Amino acid sequence: xxxxxxxxxxxxxxxxxxxxxxxxxxxxxxxxxxxxxxxxxxxxxxxxxxxxxxxxxxxxxxxxxxxxxxxxxxxxxxxxxxxxxxxxxxxxxxxxxxxxxxxxxxxxxxxxxxxxxxxxxxxxxxxxxxxxxxxxxxxxxxxxxxxxxxxxxxxxxxxxxxxxxxxxxxxxxxxxxxxxxxxxxxxxxxxxxxxxxxxxxxxxxxxxxxxxxxxxxxxxxxxxxxxxxxxxxxxxxxxxxxxxxxxxxxxxxxxx
Amino acid sequence: xxxxxxxxxxxxxxxxxxxxxxxxxxxxxxxxxxxxxxxxxxxxxxxxxxxxxxxxxxxxxxxxxxxxxxxxxxxxxxxxxxxxxxxxxxxxxxxxxxxxxxxxxxxxxxxxxxxxxxxxxxxxxxxxxxxxxxxxxxxxxxxxxxxxxxxxxxxxxxxxxxxxxxxxxxxxxxxxxxxxxxxxxxxxxxxxxxxxxxxxxxxxxxxxxxxxxxxxxxxxxxxxxxxxxxxxxxxxxxxxxxxxxxxxxxxxxxxxxxxxxxxxxxxxxxxxxxxxxxxxxxxxxxxxxxxxxxxxxxxxxxxxxxxxxxxxxxxxxxxxxxxxxxxxxxxxxxxxxxxxxxxxxxxxxxxxxxxxxxxxxxxxxxxxxxxxxxxxxxxxxxxxxxxxxxxx
Numbered sequence: 240x241x242x243x244x245x246x247x248x249x250x251x252x253x254x255x256x257x258x259x260x261x262x263x264x265x266x267x268x269x270x271x272x273x274x275x276x277x278x279x280x281x282x283x284x285x286x287x288x289x290x291x292x293x294x295x296x297x298x299x300x301x302x303x304x305x306x307x308x309x310x311x312x313x314x315x316x317x318x319x320x321x322x323x324x325x326x327x328x329x330x331x332x333x334x335x336x337x338x339x340x341x342x343x344x345x346x347x348x349x350x351x352x353x354x355x356x357x358x359x360x361x362x363x364x365x366x367x368x369x370x371x372x373x374x375x376x377x378x379x380x381x382x383x384x385x386x387x388x389x390x391x392x393x394x395x396x397x398x399x400x401x402x403x404x405x406x407x408x409x410x411x412x413x414x415x416x417x418x419x420x421x422x423x424x425x426x427x428x429x430x431x432x433x434x435x436x437x438x439x440x441x442x443x444x445x446x447x448x449x450x451x452x453x454x455x456x457x458x459x460x461x462x463x464x465x466x467x468x469x470x471x472x473x474x475x476x477x478x479x480x481x482x483x484x485x486x487x488x489x490x491x492x493x494x495x
Numbered sequence: 496x497x498x499x500x501x502x503x504x505x506x507x508x509x510x511x512x513x514x515x516x517x518x519x520x521x522x523x524x525x526x527x528x529x530x531x532x533x534x535x536x537x538x539x540x541x542x543x544x545x546x547x548x549x550x551x552x553x554x555x556x557x558x559x560x561x562x563x564x565x566x567x568x569x570x571x572x573x574x575x576x577x578x579x580x581x582x583x584x585x586x587x588x589x590x591x592x593x594x595x596x597x598x599x600x601x602x603x604x605x606x607x608x609x610x611x612x613x614x615x616x617x618x619x620x621x622x623x624x625x626x627x628x629x630x631x632x633x634x635x636x637x638x639x640x641x642x643x644x645x646x647x648x649x650x651x652x653x654x655x656x657x658x659x660x661x662x663x664x665x666x667x668x669x670x671x672x673x674x675x676x677x678x679x680x681x682x683x684x685x686x687x688x689x690x691x692x693x694x695x696x697x698x699x700x701x702x703x704x705x706x707x708x709x710x711x712x713x714x715x716x717x718x719x720x721x722x723x724x725x726x727x728x729x730x731x732x733x734x735x736x737x738x739x740x741x742x743x744x745x746x747x748x749x750x751x752x753x754x755x756x757x758x759x760x761x762x763x764x765x766x767x768x769x770x771x772x773x774x775x776x777x778x779x780x781x782x783x784x785x786x787x788x789x790x791x792x793x794x795x796x797x798x799x800x801x802x803x804x805x806x807x808x809x810x811x812x813x814x815x816x817x818x819x820x821x822x823x824x825x826x827x828x829x830x831x832x833x834x835x836x837x838x839x840x841x842x843x844x845x846x847x848x849x850x851x852x853x854x855x856x857x858x859x860x861x862x863x864x865x866x867x868x869x870x871x872x873x874x875x876x877x878x879x880x881x882x883x884x885x886x887x
Contacts, residue, residue: 330609331598347534
């Protein structure tokens with residue numbers, strides 16, 4: 240069963256301890272200046288955004304059908320059965336198709352490096368495999384970020400909305416978006432105001448299907464098109480041969 | 496032999512010097528220092544121009560090989576070699592461009608061992624790699640003839656049918672797949688350019704550009720080499736170009752009509768201006784020009800129409816890859832001068848290598864000039880246009 244994170248922005252107090260725990264876990268630098276940066280970058284996998292008294296966390300959504308994994312020519316990304324979408328840096332050739340393809344614009348790049356890597360939240364895969372929760376969920380003092388089985392978390396989120404319909408918007412962001420994600424978001428405000436793409440814009444179709452529709456045809460297209468091309472070649476050259484043979488015959492005939 | 500410093504040689508040297516400086520910045524300070532690419536704009540001018548436009552402009556190779564060897568249109572024989580040369584150089588330089596753009600170019604060979612068959616990029620990569628090899632073999636006879644190696648020529652002629660079919664198959668696949676690359680970005684690419692039909696547009700326009708590019712390069716090299724140009728060849732290409740442009744234009748119209756965008760594209764907006772520019776240059780102006788018999792039968796008119804059309808489709812590729820993302824990202828992307836200078840250097844290298852090859856290899860066959868050949872050419876003057884399958 241796939242693990243997931245439920246982020247309830249109404250419980251978040253903006254303490255940014257998740258940012259710090261994430262940095263420690265992933266050996267990233269962290270200080271007051273980085274804490275003040277309100278955007279994700281190659282050294283900040285998750286960011287807590289503030290708008291007035293509302294907070295919102297941003298991190299990789301760990302899609303059930305990740306675009307990054309499907310577009311990577313060398314398969315440097317893959318979805319683990321536990322849920323996290325992880326990255327094998329030693330495969331990466333740096334084409335950045337993952338960055339272009341991600342609907343949530345999550346992969347970030349080490350633009351200043353001479354051997355750059357793609358950076359994003361990988362949902363603490365070692366911890367998850369070992370049965371622990373992610374660093375951010377573990378440290379969260381209010382339970383705003385909660386780790387668990389995806390199905391349980393979906394049920395819990397629905398329950399929270401049912402019990403406090405005035406607190407929450409009636410939606411779980413990530414439940415159906417792009418075919419479902421392993422980060423689920425509950426909020427009293429629109430997540431779109433914090434830079435998340437609108438649900439109706441990204442749709443419920445798993446991203447890999449957009450290119451899959453074309454790629455699935457390729458294995459059939461290759462033999463078919465080869466035969467057509469070969470056929471055209473044969474016919475057009477056969478015509479020439481026949482014309483030459485007829486001319487020859489005519490010549491021979493008239494000479495006789 | 497004295498080396499004269501002409502105007503164009505000075506330009507070439509300046510471009511190379513600036514390009515080498517940018518190369519130094521690229522490999523010693525990284526992508527961030529050399530380009531204005533960012534996390535919001537992970538693909539910049541190098542993908543838009545060097546890759547998308549580069550491959551498109553090299554389409555003349557497969558178009559001419561297809562016309563002459565596949566459809567056996569012998570009257571176009573004289574333009575096959577320059578077209579194949581352009582394509583071969585185009586793909587080599589595309590790979591050079593990739594070595595600049597990839598973050599870890601030293602691992603480019605990973606493509607061969609860590610394959611992901613679901614990835615469009617993987618398919619493009621494999622096709623380009625194989626097709627460049629095919630083009631190398633299609634180009635080899637020039638070298639064999641130059642050194643009068645009869646044996647290898649015979650040997651390579653045996654494989655010609657396979658090379659031809661393989662070359663066109665691979666071209667169909669990767670020319671269209673460059674469009675498929677963008678299919679996974681429906682929420683990011685502006686609806687003017689995002690369409691499920693992108694692979695068809697990319698392939699269709701590659702055929703049109705292949706024809707236009709062949710007109711352009713044969714006129715250009717005839718001028719440069721002071722050679723006589725066979726008008727009949729250009730006229731045929733011009734006719735085919737007109738057909739290809741109509742097919743492309745109808746495809747685009749059909750797509751906008753189908754998606755209910757016709758009203759949208761007429762409303763003035765930032766994207767609309769670029770779309771209008773693109774449509775004017777790629778369809779309206781060249782189709783209008785070529786519709787006049789006077790233009791279609793004059794070398795100057797054909798040359799002009801093909802150049803306008805080339806600019807149009809270059810605009811299209813840049814719109815798809817750059818302009819179409821600006822609204823989503825929320826700010827403009829303007830390439831740094833070093834990005835331009837790397838591209839300029841690569842283009843200059845292309846011109847230089849083309850001139851070098853034309854000078855030393857039998858790219859323009861000598862028999863073309865013999866009266867006997869010309870007479871044969873005249874009798875074979877055909878009536879039906881080729882490549883009607885342009886939009887398939």
